[in-house]
Amino acid sequence: MTRVLHVITGLEHGGAERQLALLLRHLPVTCEVATLTRTGTLGAQIRATGVPVHEIGMRHNRDAAALPRLARLIRRGRYDVVHTHLYRACVYGRIAARLAGTPRVIATEHSLGDGHIEGRVPSRGVRALYRATERLGSATVAVSPTVAARLRGWGVPPGRIVVIPNGIDAAAFAFDAARRAATRRRLGIAPHERIVGAVGRLVPTKRFDLLIEAVAALRGVRLLLVGSGPERGGLERLARDLGATGRVIFTGGTSDVAGALAAMDVLAAPSTQETFGLAVLEALAAGLPVLYTTCPALDDRPDGEVPQARRLPPDARLWSTELGRLAHATRGREREPVPPVVARYAIAEQAARLARLYEDGPDLREDAPDGVAAPAPGEAAPRRERAHDAAT
Structure with a gap:
């Protein structure tokens, strides 16, 4: 079975964190979690369900010592996929996954707003680092067509964007x-x-x-x-x-x-x-x-x-x-x-779409619509959702 390591900045109670906890109960793959900072109350709850949670011990945003620790964890785990969540985890997680030789690296963009990311106005350096590390991944998941449009505005190529909404139970x-x-x-x-x-x-x-x-x-x-x-x-x-x-x-x-x-x-x-x-x-x-x-x-x-x-x-x-x-x-x-x-946003459906993305990746053909995840072998192709159908 596919083995996935989810890398997230922290595991306190926030929207992205709660969404990850919900996904872990529905993804038809074997999952583990690495948190860059503290395990937190939500992390303890995830661990209680039997999902391993690894704490990297990152002390601050520029704690570069966290990078080799994360890379060693990924290399030891020999995961098929590394899936990152939130800005800091996406930057460090993509680099560490590539250093460890992980074949597929997926990121979900939860918090890219109009002129801010995770509630803060980004500097030029933040934007440049985002674009540079995004290229190290296999695909970036946008949680809505609105986010997909913002990703394109940040310079992410449309063919690398896959729209898979948040799910709800x-x-x-x-x-x-x-x-x-x-x-x-x-x-x-x-x-x-x-x-x-x-x-x-x-x-x-x-x-x-x-x-x-x-x-x-x-x-x-x-x-x-x-x-x-x-x-x-x-x-x-x-x-x-x-x-x-x-x-x-x-x-x-x-x-x-x-x-x-x-x-x-x-x-x-x-x-x-x-x-x-x-x-x-x-x-x-x-x-x-x-x-x-x-x-x-x-x-x-x-x-x-x-x-x-x-x-x-x-x-x-x-x-x-x-x-x-x-x-x-x-x-x-x-x-x-x-x-x-x-x-429409049932968690089981969104988890199944992520699992297909883990197995087959996005359709990156020149003539493929933006944001289309390829079906798993033997499955019918999913309904195509164009990433540029953003609200105006």
């Missing part, structure tokens, strides 16, 4: 009244309180500041912020300055996103920079109405396909009005039906 997020009650008790939320929720890393591009401002203007509504990140202190100060300290609940990172979604009445995602929008899909799977600003998973679909989700510009007054309306309208009401778009 919809059943794991199905609404459960008992889970709602238990989560609310644990967080100190009364059964009938109206809760607007948000899930994501606490960084500027998520615009949780706008959300705090919008909820602060409402009566009888509290905000549940699920996630950790460098902006937490600033967001706590903002809530205090607006007189909303007791009405904003900061949970930090959590392994129970499904429970947090069950506790909510509305999911708010005012982020102006997204590569996929996994939290929006998970909320729809949980039957929540959603307000969002940017979500490629929906923006790359036809207009009107998901009536449960409404797109809003980043205007705090407009968000306040719509959140107030939805929070009161959903009180005591059954959950929304799960829209068909959620099934």
Whole structure:
């Protein structure tokens, strides 16, 4: 069976990290994981499932000593594929894999935004290093057509880009009244309180500041912020300055996103920079109405396909009005039906597509459409998705 080493920067609770943990349960190949930095809580959970997790012990971004340690691990493991995730792991992982002689090196681009990568504005050096090391790989996976367009803008040749979206296990997020009650008790939320929720890393591009401002203007509504990140202190100060300290609940990172979604009445995602929008899909799977600003998973679909989700510009007054309306309208009401778009991103299908890519690689013929993964032997060719069909 194909043996794959996944290399990731760290294993705390983030979107890319959670996506990797989910993939590990569905990929039909033998997997191990190497984390450049700390194993973290998510890494411990992965290890508990029987998947080996190796800690490289990288101390900072320029800790070059991590490179030979990673190369030795890859050489000893004699993996068929090295699959990298997130910028630092992609740079070090591609180089180490090539030094170790790995036959196939795949990278998934989770966090390339419009003018930033992983929440930071990239320097010329960062962009140059990205392009140089990208060439060491076999292919780069974009999690949406939007990301594929950004990769081309960074100078990645179209024929090296394969679009395989993030996956979701919809059943794991199905609404459960008992889970709602238990989560609310644990967080100190009364059964009938109206809760607007948000899930994501606490960084500027998520615009949780706008959300705090919008909820602060409402009566009888509290905000549940699920996630950790460098902006937490600033967001706590903002809530205090607006007189909303007791009405904003900061949970930090959590392994129970499904429970947090069950506790909510509305999911708010005012982020102006997204590569996929996994939290929006998970909320729809949980039957929540959603307000969002940017979500490629929906923006790359036809207009009107998901009536449960409404797109809003980043205007705090407009968000306040719509959140107030939805929070009161959903009180005591059954959950929304799960829209068909959620099934489109089923994790089993995306994992199968990755497995085919591990075995056969992308179709790099001159006349092949961008972003097409070749089928495994004996299988029908997958539906072709053009990487340049990005949202405008």
